Amino acid sequence: xxxxxxxxxxxxxALPLAAGAQATWPTxxxxxxxxxxxxxxxxxxxRTIAEPLAKALxxxxxxxNKPGASGNIAADQVAKASDDHTLGVVINGNLTSSxxxxxxxxxxxxxxxxxxxLLTTAPLVxxxxxxxxxxxxxxxxxxxxxxxxxxxxxxxxxxxxxxxELLKSRVPGLKAVHVPYQGNPQVMxxxxxxxxxxxxxxxxxxxxxxxxxxxxxxGLTSGRSTLVPELQPLADAGVKDFSLEVWTALLGPANxxxxxxxxxxxxxxxxxxxxxxxxxxxxxxxxxVGTSPDGMRTRVKEEAxxxxxxxxxxxxxxx
Numbered sequence: 186x187x188x189x190x191x192x193x194x195x196x197x198x199a200l201p202l203a204a205g206a207q208a209t210w211p212t213x214x215x216x217x218x219x220x221x222x223x224x225x226x227x228x229x230x231x232r233t234i235a236e237p238l239a240k241a242l243x244x245x246x247x248x249x250n251k252p253g254a255s256g257n258i259a260a261d262q263v264a265k266a267s268d269d270h271t272l273g274v275v276i277n278g279n280l281t282s283s284x285x286x287x288x289x290x291x292x293x294x295x296x297x298x299x300x301x302x303l304l305t306t307a308p309l310v311x312x313x314x315x316x317x318x319x320x321x322x323x324x325x326x327x328x329x330x331x332x333x334x335x336x337x338x339x340x341x342x343x344x345x346x347x348x349x350e351l352l353k354s355r356v357p358g359l360k361a362v363h364v365p366y367q368g369n370p371q372v373m374x375x376x377x378x379x380x381x382x383x384x385x386x387x388x389x390x391x392x393x394x395x396x397x398x399x400x401x402x403x404g405l406t407s408g409r410s411t412l413v414p415e416l417q418p419l420a421d422a423g424v425k426d427f428s429l430e431v432w433t434a435l436l437g438p439a440n441x442x443x444x445x446x447x448x449x450x451x452x453x454x455x456x457x458x459x460x461x462x463x464x465x466x467x468x469x470x471x472x473x474v475g476t477s478p479d480g481m482r483t484r485v486k487e488e489a490x491x492x493x494x495x496x497x498x499x500x501x502x503x504x
Contacts, residue, residue, distance in 0.1 A: 220256030328358035389470020
């Protein structure tokens with residue numbers, strides 16, 4: 186046999202081996218850790234992708250809810266996993282603000298994870314009491330009220346809290362005081378009851394109350410969105426250089442194998458384009474997205490810089 190033919194034969198034989206090596210992951214069920222309870226946004230995202238991704242991978246995906254410390258307990262479990270079959274679904278704060286808010290955070294958001302992809306995004310809706318004016322007049326009224334106005338969020342360091350402080354930095358003279366709550370339903374209850382003046386709320390929670398006429402939507406924290414096409418951006422009400430979204434993302438520990446990374450990235454890209462997956466998330470008030478690991482890392486880096494400035498400037502701390 187000529188050398189050239191022998192080389193071709195060896196190369197041909199190697200192809201199935203290479204393909205087989207890529208297909209060896211996963212070898213057992215995949216654990217998908219979520220740092221929030223059932224029905225929460227990260228849980229919805231995790232359970233929506235779990236079934237189609239499991240089908241593509243050929244192994245079950247078990248969603249494991251580990252709520253506590255704003256998702257940091259679960260994130261730490263993912264960071265310390267060593268079985269090559271543990272992934273996690275996290276929110277903005279776990280990667281962009283937790284390091285500043287928690288001096289003793291047990292993981293490093295920039296070093297202890299393998300970033301895989303964003304999963305869902307949504308703008309926030311600035312909602313207010315029905316009796317308050319709309320548009321630029323709303324912010325004029327806020328300036329005139331000084332610290333007599335208050336706003337609600339799901340807790341210190343949450344996106345609703347940091348986002349409002351960012352908004353205040355873009356609206357000179359707005360001095361509304363923060364009131365933390367246990368969850369967005371409680372925020373909405375007190376907003377409807379006129380106990381607070383405003384809040385930044387995900388559209389899936391805000392819009393039913395807006396459509397029922399119980400609260401007023403002032404605008405979106407991003408540009409126009411297909412999730413709520415009827416709402417204008419806050420930029421139209423005079424708020425400049427302000428953009429904020431809430432999102433969920435998929436990641437693994439820093440030691441996640443190359444085979445796992447490549448397989449997940451490839452299969453997840455298909456899952457996130459599925460009309461059924463996109464529709465399910467859309468109905469819950471979320472836009473399905475799929476990004477490259479590099480795209481996710483860029484998003485985290487840019488947002489972390491903004492949040493770090495707000496936390497540092499305002500001296501925000503978790504008590």
